[in-house]
Amino acid sequence: MTEMLASARQQRILDALREREQVRVTSLAAELGVSEMTVRRDLNALAERGALVKVHGGATLDAAPTSSEPGFTHKLALESGEKQAIAQAAVKLIKPGMSIALNSGTTTYALASQCTGIKDLTVVTNSPRIAEIFYAAANPSQNIILTGGIRTVSDALVGPLALSALGQLHVDVLFLGVHGMTSEDGFTTPNMLEAQTNQAFIKAAARQIIVADHTKWGVTGLCQIVPLSQVDALITGPRLDEEAKVLLRQALDTLILA
Amino acid sequence: MTEMLASARQQRILDALREREQVRVTSLAAELGVSEMTVRRDLNALAERGALVKVHGGATLDAAPTSSEPGFTHKLALESGEKQAIAQAAVKLIKPGMSIALNSGTTTYALASQCTGIKDLTVVTNSPRIAEIFYAAANPSQNIILTGGIRTVSDALVGPLALSALGQLHVDVLFLGVHGMTSEDGFTTPNMLEAQTNQAFIKAAARQIIVADHTKWGVTGLCQIVPLSQVDALITGPRLDEEAKVLLRQALDTLILA
DNA sequence: TGCCTTCTGATAGAATTTGATCGGAATTGT
DNA sequence: ACAATTCCGATCAAATTCTATCAGAAGGCA
Structure with missing residues (x-):
């Protein structure tokens, strides 16, 4: 051969x-x-x-051994102490009456779990699973908007419909989960369509806040979402490299260590 | 081995x-x-x-269905013999390679449960729960499109995003569940926003097929979707009034008794 | 040709998986 | 209540698999 x-x-x-x-x-x-x-x-x-x-x-091909197992992601997100701490720090920035956006991810999932009690909150998300959290809580003062689209394996709605929906919306704050972040490549994700959708999220928000645990540092996914400097803040865990902290503080206005 | x-x-x-x-x-x-x-x-x-x-x-298997009640609706839809029969008749009209639309409803939910094996199927729906059926089945040849929007109590995504999404799409066949149908008022639903969304569904489809069990006859909801004559076919159960059958055959091209 | 980058193969040590065994726990029958 | 049986978890050894690292091969470029 x-x-x-x-x-x-x-x-x-x-x-x-x-x-x-x-x-x-x-x-x-x-x-x-x-x-x-x-x-x-x-x-x-x-x-x-x-x-x-x-x-x-x-x-x-498909990691999900059990088709549609909310318990799996649920535990994965909520049992991680760092993700919980990050979510806790993030939820402090959310006030009643605000409109926020959450992309699909385990960290944003953890954040969503802590937002169901906030009054007069409007939430835009492209994750059916995150939407489900709010549906289940059924807080009558909250307004949950699900973007359309086709679903990726990581539970994100993407594609033309998602982009068109996000193009029509504007929120006060975006909390964006990412797969990787480096000084050189910025924030990245392994899925091209998700990267595109995340860019639309960023355009739709007045403020952009990345939520990512410290393991994401040094990881580069296939596709860049934005350079580090293009977002307003990053919330991460305290176990981040000292060198990374320096680099991030240079690039970002605000670095919050949960 | x-x-x-x-x-x-x-x-x-x-x-x-x-x-x-x-x-x-x-x-x-x-x-x-x-x-x-x-x-x-x-x-x-x-x-x-x-x-x-x-x-x-x-x-x-986990016996206790966790908090949310998908299991409840699940059984509600699937334990009804008539809904199952209607779904069975409907699924016969679906061929591999087609694109279909399903609005939110227990009958369309039953239909969706029977469609997960169909090859190269594209499904447009405004029901997160129906979408979930297909996600769980994870048939790689199928394409599941969820419209965006805000969710009503009956699990339908409605509002501007849903309308905008449906305006961008065209499918071969729509299967539409309704809440009521009468000769005078046509097909109706109690929720105004859902009525609006259902009208968009009808516009987006080349063929419109209503799926409704016989108890829907004689019921008038708050809001008309379309008159009887505006759709191509109705699939319902055989226990329908003789008088209703006559009226429906007058108004519709096709009346299928499952 | 000589140098450099990239890809490939080999090796060793670490990590994971598996099966066997055994003491203790749970279940069943009397 | 008691004994017999079955089942479970812990532990260890063997086999397999994974990662890290180094050295050689292939191809691009001056």
């Missing part, structure tokens, strides 16, 4: 995955005629783009 | 659980070809994520 380009090899991995649902490192190495190390590197690259999810021994 | 990935094994445990309601450690170990210890570990992992509940000797 002739040598294969790396991109072609990764494409074949995705093809095999779509066909078999599960692929194993050892069998891929044999089929593609490359070492297991190379297969692992391909899987890592694909996983970083969100094209697949790595599991022990191989990879799978 | 080749070795199975751990994640695949856990997926099969969940599949078995959905099918049988109860699974035993011993039988799972035999079926999956692994030791009981491994099964226990899998059950622990799944239980920690809330995907199932462990019981002595095995595991079961």
Whole structure:
């Protein structure tokens, strides 16, 4: 067999995955005629783009083992102490009568859980799961607006409808969860459509506040949302690198350590 | 049989659980070809994520439907024989590759439950709950579009965003659930905003099919959606008044008795 | 050609998964 | 209540898999 380009090899991995649902490192190495190390590197690259999810021994298409398990995300978000602390710091900035926006993410999910009691709050979100929190709380003074669109695996509504909806709206404050942030690449996410939607969120808000735990620092997703300097504030945990703190304070007006 | 990935094994445990309601450690170990210890570990992992509940000797699905009442409506819609029959008749009209729209309602909810297996289906809906059915099924060939908006008590997204979204879309067939229908007042619903949204649904569809059980006949809601003659077909139950059947056949092209 | 970057393969050590065993806990039958 | 049985969790050893690191190969560029 002739040598294969790396991109072609990764494409074949995705093809095999779509066909078999599960692929194993050892069998891929044999089929593609490359070492297991190379297969692992391909899987890592694909996983970083969100094209697949790595599991022990191989990879799978959809991580969600249970279809639609609110309990899973629920616990994931709420059991993390840092996310809770960040949410707590964020909720202090929200006053009755305000309008806020929340994109899809576990940190914003944690924040939403703490907002159900706030009076006369208007919430714009592209996450059905976050909307569900408010629906369940049924606070009659609150106004919950769900953008339309198609749903990504990470529970975000994206696409033309989401963009069009966000283009019609304006909120006081946006709380934006991100997947990665670095000095060079700014705030990033692995999904291109989500990046586009998040940009629309930023345009729709008078103030932009990023919420991200310290593990997001140094991570670069596929797609940039905005450079660091384009947002007003960042709320993160205290365990952040000292060097990162310095860099962030240079780029941002406000850095809040929850 | 080749070795199975751990994640695949856990997926099969969940599949078995959905099918049988109860699974035993011993039988799972035999079926999956692994030791009981491994099964226990899998059950622990799944239980920690809330995907199932462990019981002595095995595991079961979470019995207590958490706080929110999707289970309630779920049963309400699916336990009604007539709604099921109507949905069954409706699903026969849907072919792979089509695009359909479903407004919010218990009958359309029942219909959605029967559509998750259809290939290359595009679904437009303003009901987060109906969207959730498709998300849970996670059929990769299907395209689920949720209109935006604010949610009414009957789980419909309405308002400017919903109208704007529907204005941008066109589908082959609309299945519309209604609250009332009479010869004089046409199809009606008690909520003005939903009526408006339903009108947008009708505009967005090449064919309009009403799905409504026989109890809807003679009921007039606050707000008219359209006169009887403005839609292409009605699917209802056979227990409808003879007089109503005559009137409906006059007004409509097609009357289907499920 | 020589240098540099990128990709690939090999190796070793760390981490994860699995199965077996055993003491203790829960369930069942009498 | 008591004993027998079944089931569960902890622990350890073996096997597999993962990550990190280094060295060689391939290709671009002056």
